[in-house]
Amino acid sequence: xSGLLNYLILLLAAAFFSPYLIRKGGxxxxxxxxxxxxxxxGYLLSxxxxxxxxxxxxxxxxxxPELYLNFTLYLDGLSLFFGLLVTGxxxxxxxxxxxxxxxxxxxxxxxxxxxxxxxxxxxxILSGNLFTMFIFWELTSVSSFLLVGFNHEKPEARNAALxxxxxxxxxxxxxxxxxxxxxxxxxxxxxxxxxKSGDLIRNHPNYLPALLLILAGxxxxxxxxxxxxxxxxxxQAPSPVSAFLHSATMVKAGIYLIARLSPVMGGTPExxxxxxxxxxxxxxxxxxxxxxQTDFKKVLAYTTISALGTLVLxxxxxxxxxVKAAIIFLLVHALYKGALFMVAGLIDKxxxxxxxxxxxxxxxxxxxxxxxxxxxxxxxxxxxxxxxxIGKELIYEAKFALPDIGNVLLMVGVIxxxxxxxxxxxxxxxxxxxxxxxxxxxxxxxxxxLRIGPxxxxxxxxxxxxxxxxVARLLLKPAIxxxxxxxxxxxxGLWHGFxxxxxxSFITVAAGVVLFLLYRKINRWLTRFNNEVITFRFAKAFxxxxxxxxxxxxxxxxIVQSGYQRFYLMAIFVMTSVLAWYQLAYTWQGFNSLTVPSxxxxxxxxxxxxxxxxxxxxxxxxxxxxxxxxxxYSIGLLFIIYGAIDLAITMMLAETLVLVMFMAVVYxxxxxxxxxxxxxxxxxxxxxxxxxxxMTGLVLKAGQLNLxxxxxxxxxxxxxxxxxxxxxxxxxxxxxxxLDTLGEITVLAIAAIGVMALLKLKTKKGSAT
Numbered sequence: 001x002s003g004l005l006n007y008l009i010l011l012l013a014a015a016f017f018s019p020y021l022i023r024k025g026g027x028x029x030x031x032x033x034x035x036x037x038x039x040x041x042g043y044l045l046s047x048x049x050x051x052x053x054x055x056x057x058x059x060x061x062x063x064x065p066e067l068y069l070n071f072t073l074y075l076d077g078l079s080l081f082f083g084l085l086v087t088g089x090x091x092x093x094x095x096x097x098x099x100x101x102x103x104x105x106x107x108x109x110x111x112x113x114x115x116x117x118x119x120x121x122x123x124x125i126l127s128g129n130l131f132t133m134f135i136f137w138e139l140t141s142v143s144s145f146l147l148v149g150f151n152h153e154k155p156e157a158r159n160a161a162l163x164x165x166x167x168x169x170x171x172x173x174x175x176x177x178x179x180x181x182x183x184x185x186x187x188x189x190x191x192x193x194x195x196k197s198g199d200l201i202r203n204h205p206n207y208l209p210a211l212l213l214i215l216a217g218x219x220x221x222x223x224x225x226x227x228x229x230x231x232x233x234x235x236q237a238p239s240p241v242s243a244f245l246h247s248a249t250m251v252k253a254g255i256y257l258i259a260r261l262s263p264v265m266g267g268t269p270e271x272x273x274x275x276x277x278x279x280x281x282x283x284x285x286x287x288x289x290x291x292x293q294t295d296f297k298k299v300l301a302y303t304t305i306s307a308l309g310t311l312v313l314x315x316x317x318x319x320x321x322x323v324k325a326a327i328i329f330l331l332v333h334a335l336y337k338g339a340l341f342m343v344a345g346l347i348d349k350x351x352x353x354x355x356x357x358x359x360x361x362x363x364x365x366x367x368x369x370x371x372x373x374x375x376x377x378x379x380x381x382x383x384x385x386x387x388x389x390i391g392k393e394l395i396y397e398a399k400f401a402l403p404d405i406g407n408v409l410l411m412v413g414v415i416x417x418x419x420x421x422x423x424x425x426x427x428x429x430x431x432x433x434x435x436x437x438x439x440x441x442x443x444x445x446x447x448x449x450l451r452i453g454p455x456x457x458x459x460x461x462x463x464x465x466x467x468x469x470x471v472a473r474l475l476l477k478p479a480i481x482x483x484x485x486x487x488x489x490x491x492x493g494l495w496h497g498f499x500x501x502x503x504x505s506f507i508t509v510a511a512g513v514v515l516f517l518l519y520r521k522i523n524r525w526l527t528r529f530n531n532e533v534i535t536f537r538f539a540k541a542f543x544x545x546x547x548x549x550x551x552x553x554x555x556x557x558x559i560v561q562s563g564y565q566r567f568y569l570m571a572i573f574v575m576t577s578v579l580a581w582y583q584l585a586y587t588w589q590g591f592n593s594l595t596v597p598s599x600x601x602x603x604x605x606x607x608x609x610x611x612x613x614x615x616x617x618x619x620x621x622x623x624x625x626x627x628x629x630x631x632x633y634s635i636g637l638l639f640i641i642y643g644a645i646d647l648a649i650t651m652m653l654a655e656t657l658v659l660v661m662f663m664a665v666v667y668x669x670x671x672x673x674x675x676x677x678x679x680x681x682x683x684x685x686x687x688x689x690x691x692x693x694x695m696t697g698l699v700l701k702a703g704q705l706n707l708x709x710x711x712x713x714x715x716x717x718x719x720x721x722x723x724x725x726x727x728x729x730x731x732x733x734x735x736x737x738x739l740d741t742l743g744e745i746t747v748l749a750i751a752a753i754g755v756m757a758l759l760k761l762k763t764k765k766g767s768a769t
Contacts, residue, residue, distance in 0.1 A: 081476070
């Protein structure tokens with residue numbers, strides 16, 4: 001298992017080394033980086049047989065076990081399946097990006113970011129502790145932000161990147177709060193232990209709040225309604241980013257989280273209702289908006305939203321059949337969508353446009369690429385002999401198995417798939433098989449590096465459709481069992497006989513063909529309907545809300561941030577005092593017996609009060625500083641009376657140092673001028689009394705506390721034996737609390753350097769002082 005940790009370290013090191021490699025290594029560099037990712041794929045695949053037997057691996061490095069914080073790697077069927085998707089797609093995308101990003105001057109930065117993202121995504125999937133999962137979860141959001149905004153000279157790219165970052169990071173913070181609640185409920189953040197605590201968590205009073213917070217993170221990451229709008233905007237990213245992040249990895253992180261915690265939090269009405277309703281709405285909305293798009297990447301983005309909704313819906317149904325359907329469809333979608341995003345990129349690169357109204361008949365100029373795209377679109381349509389057909393059949397079967405609401409979900413699913421069939425056929429016959437049409441110069445066949453990814457993914461979709469048994473046994477079944485351990489069989493095939501599922505599939509295809517034949521007419525009508533009737537835009541509303549928030553913060557800043565330090569200090573003092581007075585009043589238990597002060601204490605108190613009043617009233621700075629010194633020395637004498645010799649010495653030295661420094665500084669200040677009015681002085685006096693009063697109250701309150709003496713006893717008992725010092729106070733300052741003392745010394749040293757700099761400052765003649 002330590003080999004996985006070593007690979008993660010190697011992948012991270014490769015990310016930092018990649019800019020140098022891309023600059024100096026020539027055209028072979030992306031292939032080497034792709035080989036590194038392929039090596040991770042092979043290494044993970046070597047565990048497939050071991051995991052398929054029901055085994056798991058857990059590797060822990062303790063950090064703060066008392067707070068449930070450890071670095072843990074956990075490998076089971078689910079994390080193995082997702083890890084293979086990440087490394088496999090990563091290898092193909094890195095090779096594809098090597099050619100695609102060649103004209104970009106900052107391509108070295110791109111490879112650093114894409115490898116950093118792959119590291120974060122793989123570490124997220126392999127994390128066996130929820131806290132470390134959160135760390136890598138947020139790292140994927142940050143690296144995704146930089147990738148989406150890679151073309152930062154375009155305002156659209158910057159806006160889309162910021163939008164994606166704010167939504168996903170906000171969801172991640174909510175998810176972290178849910179993780180903390182989950183840890184408090186189960187007494188652990190380790191996934192292998194949480195998987196055994198499902199009943200405890202589901203019956204806990206805090207189950208619903210924790211569930212809502214965690215699902216907020218999953219929904220924002222996986223573009224579920226109403227957070228779906230960031231994904232189409234993210235199409236501003238270069239196509240390799242879309243092929244990697246928005247098909248098989250980042251947008252699947254939320255799906256992974258839901259699947260991972262399904263044994264822990266699933267099986268409740270809240271789980272089923274929230275996931276099922278959200279997934280169904282996202283599924284149908286994504287398909288609807290995909291149908292009316294004219295940008296190839298936007299079509300793929302909205303169909304991705306629809307597919308993500310389908311996955312959430314299947315995990316929300318939470319039956320054996322639905323979990324099987326979810327895992328198989330996840331693989332189906334990663335294969336065909338990764339290929340199609342790459343094809344969209346190379347079409348844009350070859351033709352110079354992604355506008356479906358301006359391009360058609362590309363099979364005549366790029367037949368191999370078009371063939372890969374057509375095979376992938378057949379899988380997206382759910383047509384045999386593609387593995388997409390098997391996934392669609394299982395989804396229908398899962399909906400048939402549900403009572404009551406199953407009919408509604410089946411209807412929504414059929415409508416969604418009808419639209420998918422129509423979109424797939426429209427792309428096949430209009431974009432690839434129609435009459436040749438393109439803007440600009442005639443496109444050339446793309447290079448091998450651009451074609452290898454789509455060809456491999458399309459070929460795998462076909463092979464898995466024809467021969468699904470081995471992939472089901474080695475990869476799919478272990479992932480399914482990790483979610484539903486009760487599942488013991490998984491039989492996949494293209495033919496299951498004549499049944500109601502096959503009938504619905506036939507109806508879906510037939511209706512999809514009809515919708516395709518009416519595609520151009522309906523598409524124009526829908527575009528006009530969306531522009532004129534459906535005027536609400538989620539992305540626009542989000543940006544308006546963000547602008548409103550920024551406007552309000554500017555107004556607030558203009559009021560609160562006056563630019564005068566004294567007002568900031570007043571606000572701090574007043575708020576602190578009010579809160580402290582409230583706490584004192586709420587917890588006050590009366591006075592304990594007070595001792596009668598001695599004559600020396602009374603005399604010192606009189607000196608203190610007189611010196612304090614003199615300091616406030618006198619108009620001479622020099623006299624005020626001397627009076628403050630008298631206050632400090634009087635307090636030092638009080639320490640001596642109560643036996644705190646060390647504190648008294650420290651106080652005397654500090655007062656002497658401060659007095660000398662003040663005297664040196666005052667010498668350089670201009671003549672004293674009274675800038676404050678009588679009202680402001682009365683206000684300052686009231687604030688001073690408020691602060692002094694609550695400090696006095698805190699001291700009196702301390703006398704009511706029954707302090708635990710274990711810590712002080714520890715210091716007394718161990719000062720000599722451990723620190724070899726008889727003076728307990730010195731031992732505490734120098735040994736037991738050495739870092740605190742070092743911090744205080746550092747602060748004093750910095751302040752002294754600042755004072756020395758002011759004293760040594762010499763200005764040019766005539767310049768402002």
